[in-house]
Amino acid sequence: MRFYFPDSQDQVSPTYDFLNEEYSPYRVRQRDDRYAHEVLNPQPYDGVLVSKAIVDGSVKGSGKYSMPQRERLYRFGVSKFFRLPDNVSTLGDCGAFNYADEEVPPYSVDEVLDFYEGCGFDSGISIDHVIFGYDPDVSDAEVNPAWVKRRQISLRYAEDFLAGVQARGCKIEAVGAAQGWSPASYADSVMRLQEIGYQRIALGGMVPLKTDDILACLKEIDTVRRPETQLHLLGITRVGSIEEFAQSGVTSFDSTAPFRQSFMDDRNNYHTPTETFTAIRVPQVDGNPALKRRILSGVVSQSLVKAAERECLKRLRGYDRDPGLLDKVIDILGEYEQLVVPEKKSRLAAYQRTLEAAPWKTCKCTLCRKCGIEIIIFRGTERNKSRGFHNLAIFNRKVRNIVQSSAPEN
Numbered sequence: 001m002r003f004y005f006p007d008s009q010d011q012v013s014p015t016y017d018f019l020n021e022e023y024s025p026y027r028v029r030q031r032d033d034r035y036a037h038e039v040l041n042p043q044p045y046d047g048v049l050v051s052k053a054i055v056d057g058s059v060k061g062s063g064k065y066s067m068p069q070r071e072r073l074y075r076f077g078v079s080k081f082f083r084l085p086d087n088v089s090t091l092g093d094c095g096a097f098n099y100a101d102e103e104v105p106p107y108s109v110d111e112v113l114d115f116y117e118g119c120g121f122d123s124g125i126s127i128d129h130v131i132f133g134y135d136p137d138v139s140d141a142e143v144n145p146a147w148v149k150r151r152q153i154s155l156r157y158a159e160d161f162l163a164g165v166q167a168r169g170c171k172i173e174a175v176g177a178a179q180g181w182s183p184a185s186y187a188d189s190v191m192r193l194q195e196i197g198y199q200r201i202a203l204g205g206m207v208p209l210k211t212d213d214i215l216a217c218l219k220e221i222d223t224v225r226r227p228e229t230q231l232h233l234l235g236i237t238r239v240g241s242i243e244e245f246a247q248s249g250v251t252s253f254d255s256t257a258p259f260r261q262s263f264m265d266d267r268n269n270y271h272t273p274t275e276t277f278t279a280i281r282v283p284q285v286d287g288n289p290a291l292k293r294r295i296l297s298g299v300v301s302q303s304l305v306k307a308a309e310r311e312c313l314k315r316l317r318g319y320d321r322d323p324g325l326l327d328k329v330i331d332i333l334g335e336y337e338q339l340v341v342p343e344k345k346s347r348l349a350a351y352q353r354t355l356e357a358a359p360w361k362t363c364k365c366t367l368c369r370k371c372g373i374e375i376i377i378f379r380g381t382e383r384n385k386s387r388g389f390h391n392l393a394i395f396n397r398k399v400r401n402i403v404q405s406s407a408p409e410n
Contacts, residue, residue, distance in 0.1 A: 001242060001245075001246055001250070001251060001252065001253075001399055001400075001402075001403045002046040002047055002089070002251065002252040002253075003045050003046050003047070003252070003253065003254070003255075003395070003396050003399055004045060004046065004047040004048060004049040004089075004091055004252060004253070004254035005036070005044065005045040005047070005048055005049065005254065005255075005256070005259070005392060006048075006049045006050075006051070006235075006254050006255075006256050007048055007049065007050045007051075007054065007082075008054065008064060008256070009054075009064055009065065009069070010035075010036075010259070010385055010388070011029070011033035011034055011035055011385070012033065012034060012039060012382055012385050012386050012389065013027060013029075013032065013033050013034075013382060014032070014033075014034055014039060015027060015032065016382045018371070018374045018382070018383070021284075021380065030068075030069070030072070035082055035083065036389040036392055036393075037082075037084065037085065037088055038083060039366060039367060039389065040365060040366055040367060040389055040390070040392070040393050041365065041366045041393075042365065042393050042396070042397055043087075043088075043393070043396065044389060044392035044393040044396055045088070045392060045396055046087075046088065046089065046252075046396070047088055047089040047090060047091055047122075047252070047254075048078070048082055048084065048088060048089075048090055048091070049090075049091045049092075049093060049254045050078060050090065050091075050092055050093075050119070050121075051092075051093050051094065051095030051098070052092065052093070052094050052095055052107065052111075052112060052115045053094060053095030053098035053099065054095055054098075055070055055073060055115070055119075056070065056115065058095065058098040058099045058106055058107075073119055074118050074119060077119055077120035078090045078092075078119040078120055078121055079120060081119075089122045089123070090119075090120075090121045090122045090123070091121065091122065091123045091124070091125070091175070091232075091252075091254070092115065092116045092119065092121040092123070092124040092125065092172075093124070093125040093177075093202075093234075094107060094112060094125070094127050094128070096127075096128050096129060096130045096177075096204060097130060100129075100130045100132070104129070104153060105127050105128075105129055105153070105157065107127055109127065109157065109160045109161050109164045110164065112124070112126075112127055112161070113161075113164050113165065113168060113170065116170070116172050117168070117170055117172065121172055122172065122173060123172060123173040123174075123175050123200070124172045124173070124174065124175060125175045125176075125177050125202045125232075125234075126154075126157055126158040126161035126162070126174065126175065126176050126177045127154075127157040127158075127161060127177070128153075128154040128157065128158075128177035128178075128179055128204050129150040129153045129154050129157075129179065130150070130179065130204060130205050131147045131150045131151060131179045131180065131181050131205050132205075133147055133181050134181055134182065134208070134209055134213060135181055135182060136182045136183055136184075136213070136216065137182075138181070138182065143181065144181075147181045147185075150179060151179050151180060151181075151185060151189060154177055154178070154179045154189070154204075155189060155192055155193070157177075158176045158177060158193055158196060158198070159196050161174060161176075162174050162176070162196055162197055162198065173200060174198065174200075175198070175200045175201065175202050175232065176193035176196065176198035176200070176201045176202070177201075177202050177204050177234075178190050178193055178201050178202065178203050178204065179204050179205050180205070180217070182217075183216045183217045183219070183220035183221075184220060186203065186217045186220065186221055187217075187220040187221045187223060187224050188224075190203075190221050190224055190225060190229070190231075191224040194224070194225075194226055194229055198229075199226075199228050199229055199230065200229070200230045200231075200232065200251075201229060201230070201231055201232070202231075202232040202233075202234050203217070203221075203231060203232065203233055203234060204234045205234075206233065206234070206235070206236055207234075207235040207236065211238050211240075211241050214233075214236065214238070214241070215241065215244055215248075218231075218244075218245065218248035218249075218250070219248065221248070221249070222248050222249065225249050229249060230249060230250075230251040230252070231248070231249045231250045231251065231252075232250070232251070232252045232253060232254075233245065233250055233252075233253035233254075234253075234254060235254060235255060236253050236254075236255060237253075237255040237257040237258070237395075239395070239398055239399065239402070242399055242402045242403065243402055243403070246403060258271060258388070258391040258392050258394070258395040259385075259388035259389070259391060259392055260388065261276075261388075261391060262279070262384055262385070262387040262388035262390075262391050263378065263384040263385075263387075263388065267347075267350060269378060269387060270354070270359060270360075270375075270376055270387055270390070270391070271390070271391045271394040271395065272359050272363070272394060273394060273397065273398060273401075277350075277353065277354040277357065277359055277376070278347060278350035278351065278353070278354055279354070279376055279377065279378035279384075279387060280316065280333065280351050280354060280355070280376055280377050280378060281337075281347065281378040281379070282309065282312045282313060282316070282333075282336065282377055282378070282379045283309075283340055283378075283379065284309070284379060284380060285302070285305050285306050285309050287380070288340065290340075290341070291305065291339075291340050300339050304339070305336075305339050305340070308332065308335055308336045308339055309336065311332050311336075312329075312332050312333060312336050313377075315328055315329045315332050316329055316373055316377060317373060319355065319373070320372055320373035323358070326352070326355055326356065329355060330348060330351065330352055330355075333348060333351055334346070334348050354376060359376075360372065360373060360375050360376050363390070365390050365393050365394075367386050367389055367390050368390060371383070371386055374386075375387050375390060
């Protein structure tokens, strides 16, 4: 089971000064900042997924790559651009969610193949069109015509894509994209893609589905799936079902969820192999819009807030050396919480659980050893992304352990 991390140009600076919260004056982002696979041991993922829409843009506008970054990607190729080790594979896709509101995908087969070939991907997914809806019981006569059209578009593009790969003599592995709105429609898409000639198929549009619905689709697909056909789940995590996914022919998947939970989730910000913890929020006074409004309106004193902010960081760092300071840390965190977000439910109980467990002290990953308690502090992009990278390594290890434990003995 291979785990791919979708790229969104997320990096950390190895020389960032947490104490003074400053970057090196000599820092050049492209040259000096590092991707997760460059700063983490154990390995955080088995592959990187890069979308054409992220690199080249789509109908919604430009992508997340600057023009110099885009030019470097095409000039160096994806492996050299990301400085990937040999054991990390690359997968290209079109980024269907970026043009989901359009009647038809905005790219031609030749444009997509130019992207895949130009960047030197190991594998590339055919152009597809996301279906917004799921109804396992709808009849062919009653199904939404727009869903039918989008599935037909995806299948037509898949046929043209494979033909284009073969005509060009491309070295990339062609991956067919399957869309559907029910177990039966997904199974039919897989059957037709196999007939076209695909041996690896990516299942799209399943992100909103419940796990039971995904498993129902995989069960139906299994009735038509050939032994050599491998499945990829687009955007799906669901660690608890990895073993069942593997038994249904799933050999790879991609997700940003473990990374994004580090700064998007309300509670589950730091992962361990067995549980999750809430990161300690010490928002920056100068970077928090809500807090700045409270200061400007005269509700709180700027000097008081800044003093509490500094004291929170000081006591947290002191606690990292002396666990006997726990009560003092909780006290100042409570004071700062009341100054910043007095109207919200307190997180102090969750903070105390995190600090008492001190999971960063027992973690063996390179980032936890380097950052110490800074990695558990919810504050600024460097700490939050470092914590997200840590989560990726933990997640990938969980997946590997599940797959290894479920493998049949010889």
